Amino acid sequence: MKFRSMKIAFVHDWPLRETLIFEEQYSDDLKIDLAYKQELKAMGAEFIYILDADLNTLIGETYFIEIEKLDEDLSDISRWTNKNAVYVYSTTILPKYQNKGFGKILKSYFLGYAKANYAYVLGHAKENASIKLNKYFGAEIIREERNWHGSGETFYFYKIEI
Numbered sequence: 399m400k401f402r403s404m405k406i407a408f409v410h411d412w413p414l415r416e417t418l419i420f421e422e423q424y425s426d427d428l429k430i431d432l433a434y435k436q437e438l439k440a441m442g443a444e445f446i447y448i449l450d451a452d453l454n455t456l457i458g459e460t461y462f463i464e465i466e467k468l469d470e471d472l473s474d475i476s477r478w479t480n481k482n483a484v485y486v487y488s489t490t491i492l493p494k495y496q497n498k499g500f501g502k503i504l505k506s507y508f509l510g511y512a513k514a515n516y517a518y519v520l521g522h523a524k525e526n527a528s529i530k531l532n533k534y535f536g537a538e539i540i541r542e543e544r545n546w547h548g549s550g551e552t553f554y555f556y557k558i559e560i
Contacts, residue, residue: 404450404451404452404453405450405451405452406448406449406450406451406457406500406503407448407449407451408446408447408448408449408504408507409446409447409449410444410445410446410447411445412445412447412456414432414435414436414439414445415432416456417435417445417447417456417459418431418432418435419456419492420456420458420459420488420490420492423490423492423493424490425549425550425551427547427548427549427550428546428547428549428551430487430488435461438461438463438487441463441467441469442463442464442467443461443462443463443467443487444461444462444463445459445460445461446459446460446461446504446507446508446511447459448491448500448503448504448507456492457491457492457495457500457504458489458490458491458492458495458500458501458504459488459489459490459504460486460488460489460490460504460505460508461486461487461488462484462485462486462487462508462512462519462521463484463485463487464483464484464485464516465478465479465481465483465484465485465520466479466480468485475520478518478520481517481518482515482516482517482518483516483517483518483519483520484512484516484518484519484520485520485521486508486519486520486521487521489501489504489505489508489521489528489531491504496527501527501531502531502534505531505532505534505535506535509535509558509560512560513560516560517559517560518557518558518559518560519557519558519560520555520556520557520558521555521556522543522546522553522554522555522556523537523553523554523556524546524551524552524553525551525552525553525554529554529556532556532558533556535558536558536559537556537557537558538556538557538558538559539554539555539556540554540555540556540557541554541555542554542555543555
């Protein structure tokens with residue numbers, strides 16, 4: 399199937415309820431509900447969305463928070479406190495748009511945006527496409543996490559220096 403050419407746009411605000419479509423891409427153990435997304439935003443998390451500007455529809459999202467504002471017990475994160483680092487919760491592209499370069503476009507935009515204020519990007523990426531995307535941008539794998547949050551899936555804790 400040939401993909402039509404389109405204009406894309408990046409926005410930093412979108413109704414969070416509509417972004418739950420991205421959570422459908424994850425196992426039940428890894429989905430984040432609306433209340434938690436709202437809580438993250440209230441704690442200072444920033445959200446970036448890539449849109450099909452012609453149709454004003456979502457393609458992908460990424461969201462992140464400064465390590466000092468992180469209210470979770472993620473092992474090894476505390477050592478990044480006061481090191482100008484952010485934790486990326488998600489970089490997700492809807493299935494219709496996957497394997498078309500939108501993940502690289504969104505990650506590139508995010509890294510350029512983050513570079514103005516941060517030195518490190520930390521996160522957990524799933525085996526296969528997600529970790530490949532982060533490695534493309536120079537991610538260093540710090541640790542393998544088997545059965546991440548009881549999902550039965552392997553994720554990798556990574557660091558990108560920007």
